[in-house]
Amino acid sequence: MNQSALIRPDWTPATIALMVLGFVVFWPLGLAMLAYILFGEKLKTFKKDANSTVDGMCSAFKRGNRANWTQPHRTGNVAFDDWREAELARLDEERRKLDEMREEFDSYVRELRRAKDQDEFDRFMRDRRNGGSGPVAPFEAN
Structure with a gap:
């Protein structure tokens, strides 16, 4: 790294002044400058590691070869x-069985709801045909 740079991740007069100015203007700026001073040297390594990891995952996706990941x-x-x-x-087989059971239960619950709705609708139509005005509202204004 070029050590003659004015702003580098080190305790130089310029970085200290920027950090203090950052805290005076808006405290997150000062905190960001402090983080840059303390961890700036590690950013290149972190960026390189993160990029290589993401590139490896993306290349596996592009090849369509999921076996790699x-x-x-x-x-x-x-x-x-x-x-x-x-x-x-064995666990995959258990998960498949559980998924099938969940699908069966969901369809059973849907059928129960449909039957209940149909029963309520039939009762309403029967009461309406018999001349009733339908169920009495639970709240009536006087």
Whole structure:
């Protein structure tokens, strides 16, 4: 890094003055300058690591190869890896069964609601045909 730069992540008179000025004008600016002074050297490494991680994930998406990011990595212990794969397959089967049961229950509840609504509607129509004015409102103004 060029150490002759006026504003660099270090305790120089310029950065200290900017930090103090930032606190005077608007305290988050001073706090941001303090963070830059303390952690500025690490920003390049952080940015490089973050960019390489995101680039790797995006390249897996672009290739359409989900195995790179969904499959667990092999540990080198064949017995453990086989056991883990069997457990994950069992858990996937359990999740599929639970999803099917949830779908069945949701359709059952929908059918119950439809039947209840139909019963209420039939009762209303029957009362209306019999000359009734329908159910009495729970609140009547005097």
